[in-house]
Amino acid sequence: MKIKLGISFSAIGVMFKIHRTTVSRIFFYILSILSKKTKQFIFWPSKDTISATLPYSFKKNYPNCRCIIECTEIKVEQPPTVEQRVCMY
Numbered sequence: 001m002k003i004k005l006g007i008s009f010s011a012i013g014v015m016f017k018i019h020r021t022t023v024s025r026i027f028f029y030i031l032s033i034l035s036k037k038t039k040q041f042i043f044w045p046s047k048d049t050i051s052a053t054l055p056y057s058f059k060k061n062y063p064n065c066r067c068i069i070e071c072t073e074i075k076v077e078q079p080p081t082v083e084q085r086v087c088m089y
Contacts, residue, residue, distance in 0.1 A: 001015075002023075002027055008020075009021075009023040009024045009027065010023075047066065050065075050066055050067075
């Protein structure tokens with residue numbers, strides 16, 4: 001809920017009737033587990049491979065670049081009401 005909806009620890013605490021510091025502790029504990037378990041999912045090519053495939057504009061302006069993070073967001077159409085957005089299977 002924290003990651004997907006971006007709501008505060010206090011709000012989550014109210015929903016589950018626990019203190020916000022407990023929510024925070026649980027969140028960061030689970031986050032550390034997820035980090036350890038998914039670490040192998042991220043593959044980092046060698047610097048030579050990156051240099052060989054880097055776009056020219058990056059080679060020219062950022063010769064020491066190791067990573068390009070693409071964060072484009074595209075707004076998609078969604079139903080107008082919350083009730084219509086909730087999937088009930």
